[in-house]
């Protein structure tokens with residue numbers, strides 16, 4: 190039976206495979222059209238890179254720009270979207286990107302993130318303590334954990350959390366019908382982020398927002414627009430992407446009950462299992478599109494100046510040239526003979542700023558489940574799980590039980 194991924198198809202030419210596995214189209218494309226166009230959620234068509242080497246070459250290339258704010262260019266989504274914000278880190282090119290990123294980088298190093306590990310484990314424990322034997326792993330756990338972590342890190346009161354979830358949901362939806370809602374979600378959220386920055390300026394503390402306000406690169410600091418945007422970006426990126434990876438990772442592990450049992454018997458294995466989860470199921474949205482500024486050669490062909498291209502990270506992570514038997518989910522893949530690094534966090538200058546935080550969250554979320562809910566299993570058939578149709582692919586709900 191095929192997966193219940195919404196047939197409307199956010200990416201109609203590259204629909205996910207059964208049980209939200211990568212699109213079977215990727216394999217065909219890798220063979221016969223590694224840079225063939227596909228339809229974006231906006232309806233625009235752009236070449237999609239599906240081979241590991243091409244994706245890495247594009248993401249590392251100085252001729253691939255993130256400035257898509259020129260008239261007439263293809264859009265990822267219709268209406269206002271992530272590509273439109275001139276202040277977002279992800280939309281900068283060097284040298285602005287280099288400066289902006291250097292200022293932010295210090296706040297997400299493993300050294301900054303590691304002290305949060307016990308607190309993240311505690312939040313996971315608190316969430317599980319509040320759930321009964323039967324619960325929805327998505328709403329009750331996966332969505333809650335990263336939201337709480339990023340709120341605590343930033344110094345955002347938890348009573349605003351539900352509001353964030355609504356704004357983020359609106360912003361990440363892709364359907365045209367929701368264009369207005371997306372715009373409102375975006376502007377409300379931005380206004381809220383501006384308020385938060387103003388509050389922290391008036392009453393400085395030791396939260397991440399305060400660090401960002403103080404952070405500087407020589408005499409240079411983040412501008413007001415960049416600060417507000419950063420708070421917005423950290424809340425949106427820090428919440429839904431990680432939540433989706435937790436949900437997708439647990440779903441995949443529960444489908445492979447032998448591997449789940451191995452984690453129960455040996456919880457420290459979780460950290461390497463997380464790498465395979467990231468490879469197999471990540472990222473839940475692809476990389477962002479790039480505009481080619483000068484004719485560019487990649488291993489599979491040439492892209493001419495002016496082309497807008499989509500490097501597909503999930504396709505790259507399933508390229509058999511980089512990962513033998515890519516369709517085999519194997520939590521030992523990254524232990525025994527470490528393969529090529531996966532690109533779930535991207536590659537090159539825009540590689541995920543908070544990869545170390547995401548890794549800690551994923552590891553602690555799964556470790557808490559295998560140690561405290563070892564008998565966890567799905568109560569619905571895997572095929573009946575429905576999937577979101579926005580930019581980020583995850584189960585809408587995932588009913589589970591710990592009863593034998």
Ligand code: HEM
Nearest residue numbers: 278279426427431434472476477534535539541542543547
């Ligand atoms: C498992 C969870 C996550 C995954 C799979 C993920 C994936 C990615 C990917 C693929 C990119 C690069 C996109 C591109 O080059 O087009 C990226 C960039 C970024 N991510 Fe993450 N991310 C995750 C969690 C987070 C978290 C928790 C935060 C913040 C708290 C975050 C903040 C960012 C930021 C700010 C960028 C832009 C970096 C830049 O432009 O230099 N991400 N992420």
